[in-house]
Amino acid sequence: MSISRRMRTLLTTSAAALILSAAGAGLTAPANAVPASAPAAVRQAPAAAYFNAGGVWTIYQSNATVHIDLRQDSDGNLTGSTSSGNTVGTVREGSVTGNDIYFIVQWNHGPKGRYTGTRGADRLLSGTTYDMNNPSSQATWRSDRTF
Numbered sequence: 001m002s003i004s005r006r007m008r009t010l011l012t013t014s015a016a017a018l019i020l021s022a023a024g025a026g027l028t029a030p031a032n033a034v035p036a037s038a039p040a041a042v043r044q045a046p047a048a049a050y051f052n053a054g055g056v057w058t059i060y061q062s063n064a065t066v067h068i069d070l071r072q073d074s075d076g077n078l079t080g081s082t083s084s085g086n087t088v089g090t091v092r093e094g095s096v097t098g099n100d101i102y103f104i105v106q107w108n109h110g111p112k113g114r115y116t117g118t119r120g121a122d123r124l125l126s127g128t129t130y131d132m133n134n135p136s137s138q139a140t141w142r143s144d145r146t147f
Helices: 005-023
Strands: 055-061 065-072 078-084 087-097 100-107 112-119 124-131 134-146
Touching: 065 087, 078 100, 087 112, 112 134
Parallel strands: none
Antiparallel strands: 055 065, 055 134, 065 078, 078 087, 087 100, 100 112, 112 124, 124 134
């Protein structure tokens, strides 16, 4: 059975993409590596978030421990839920851009926390948070896992 050159190229490209996605974001080709022959929609697609913050993980704050369950879409936008003791919250908005993350949690007892952070060389997230209703109420935080 003879395979056309176009089919071989497609299979080779697909296999390489599968290997790179399994290896992780650190090995992905740069955005400008999209071939000129790719459809216009592919060539003009926005750059994807650098890491995926989705999943269940824990934030160790300087004043509390927060459990978080995030979902991240292909554009890096975040949604989800949080809990800390008997207090629950909803992630109202957020995103991952490059090595940066931010999200806003509306807690059921009133405060609205804005979390900002960065993925460090150790692949852990760390940053600061403050109550948007009371900006003097601030804390530092770090993740329990790597990204």
